[in-house]
Amino acid sequence: MSKLEKVKRTRDSENDRKSRVAAIRKYTGLKLNSYGTSSLDSRSVSGNIENFIGTVSIPVGYAGPLNIHFKEETLDVVAPLATSEGALISSVQRGSIAINLSGGATVRTLSSKMIRAPQYEFESIDAALNFTHWLNKKIDSLKLLVRDKSNYAQLIELDTKILGRTVHVRFIYTTGNAAGQNMTTFCTSYLCQFINEKFELETGFKILNFIIEGNLSSDKKISHISAIEGRGHSVVAETIIKGNVLRKILKMDVENFY
Structure with a gap:
């Protein structure tokens, strides 16, 4: 040492x-x-x-306020930005001014969910297929188990992906106002214990191995499945920039913009 x-x-x-x-x-x-x-x-x-x-x-500046129309309220939001890149905040500020002069931005939440994805391994593809059929029939029981273990997490659906003799199970939760990383891991661990105990007894097929996180939840990394199906908060935003604002603030006319 x-x-x-x-x-x-x-x-x-x-x-x-x-x-x-x-x-x-x-x-x-x-x-x-x-x-x-x-x-x-x-x-x-x-x-x-x-x-x-x-x-x-770290140098911190701010941009805004930006006028945002949420579903139930309208707020003027100021955003602190930590950066050492010159002109970055000026660019964001210019965009905020253009949006405000055009009536603000409208933002809506599409979904809010947290995902855990354990991985199961089987002796054959028949066992893997049987597992997915059995598991999908247990969704209501699994939802009740989660309710017993957490005051905030709710299991809303599950999605199975079969790769040969391996099955990835995406447990999809809502978690209230929390990000829910820990509560969903805890609940998923509990569900895996239930699955490991019941599956062989009820079907005769064996689970050779499983891990609590098989990487299909794409935690802390970019993935196509998260981009397509969503993870965490999925939102959509809209603003319509007026022609005179486009010319005055962004130094661009509508014709050249398109």
């Missing part, structure tokens, strides 16, 4: 932070002047970060 690794990792006082910085300075030979002080109290971030040594300042 190196001297750097021997620095106490679990303490969260300001002196502990400074001792870590001193150890890194000695280990790397760098001055690290920007870590002399921190804009956050060391104890305030305990439990949110390990080996805390300091903070980083």
Whole structure:
């Protein structure tokens, strides 16, 4: 173990932070002047970060207000934007002005859902097919199990994808005002226990293996299935820019725009 690794990792006082910085300075030979002080109290971030040594300042500007018509109310929204790219905020601000002068933007929510996708492996494609048929018949029972385990998560549907002897099951939830990452993982784990116990007893087919997340939920990554079917909040927005606004603010006329 190196001297750097021997620095106490679990303490969260300001002196502990400074001792870590001193150890890194000695280990790397760098001055690290920007870590002399921190804009956050060391104890305030305990439990949110390990080996805390300091903070980083990022330039923040704002764009707006932008006039947005939601389904039940209209708000003027100001957006803080963290960037070091010159002219970015000016560009966003110019777009906001054009939208406001044209009557604002209309925004609607299409859906709100969180997805977990365990993966099951079977001895044959017949077993995999039997599993999908059996599981789809259990949807009402699975919904009740989720209600018993969570006050906010609701199972609304499930979708099965068969790839040879492997079946990916997309459990699709609504989660109220929460993102629902943890509650849906907990509920899905509970559903998997139920499935693992009941499937072989009721059908005679065996589940060879399963994992709680088979990657078809596309958590924290871009995927075609999320783009097509949605994940999290799916929204649509509309604005109609007037011709005189297009010319005055965006320096473009309608004919050339099209």
